[in-house]
Amino acid sequence: MKHRGCGKDLAKVSEFIDGGLPAAMCRRIRAHMDDCRPCRDFVASLRRAMALHRAQGRAPSPPPLAKAELRDALRSCTAALKKRKPR
Amino acid sequence: MPESESALISRSREGDPAAFESLVRRYEDRIYRLAKNVCAGAPAEADDVYQETFLTAFKKLRTFRGGSGLGTWLYRIASNLCFMRLRSNKRRPFVAALDLPSGEGLRLPADSIPTPEQAAGKRELAEAVARALKLLPVDYRLVLTLRDVEGLSNEETAKVLKVSVAAVKSRLHRGRLFMRERLAALSEGAA
Structure with a gap:
């Protein structure tokens, strides 16, 4: 469903969600959404997608093997640097 | 009281591995999370980016000026490594749909013990x-x-x-x- 006149607000919807717009513009967008169901639904679905990405993006800590390999590699680097240092 | 980040950086620069290990512990979850998300669906790449980020940081710590914060610097190293590893996808074109669909159909999972x-x-x-x-x-x-x-x-x-x-x-x-x-x-x- 396409709505004429909504495009301008749509271009600002990310900043609106982040609270990065001036207060007057936020009021105008809110007033528009009060009267425009598709825009309201659109913003709601965008918020849901962002929340889903955030929730799924919370990866656990690095796997133990990757951690152990990093520590081994750092130990090797330290040893190599010590060898190179002039006495 | 935990040691300050600048003290840990100074000691790391002097070659103290324990100090650098403390810095790794502070930032490794964040760097791994970034790598895991950006290397979507390629866990081996994510592991490599995570490891290479800290190895690069360890080797180049002397060049870190401190102006932008260690976290920003580490994120930058990790981002550059992601770019290098995934650059074949960099120019893949995509078009974000800009019409106004209904927004129905997307549901978040409940925060309970899952069946x-x-x-x-x-x-x-x-x-x-x-x-x-x-x-x-x-x-x-x-x-x-x-x-x-x-x-x-x-x-x-x-x-x-x-x-x-x-x-x-x-x-x-x-x-x-x-x-x-x-x-x-x-x-x-x-x-």
């Missing part, structure tokens, strides 16, 4: 997010992850990626629209 069906649903959602991210160019994945997962500001994200704030805002907006479109469509398709 096997719910667990499978969560896994499917995780896979759907990874698939959607994978379709985005790397610079969009980086902006989306730094902003929406890591919680950096537009200004901090711009500093990490060495781009303008306007470029961050533009990629964030288009990336979010793309994710919304992909995730809503997948959810509707499964219904």
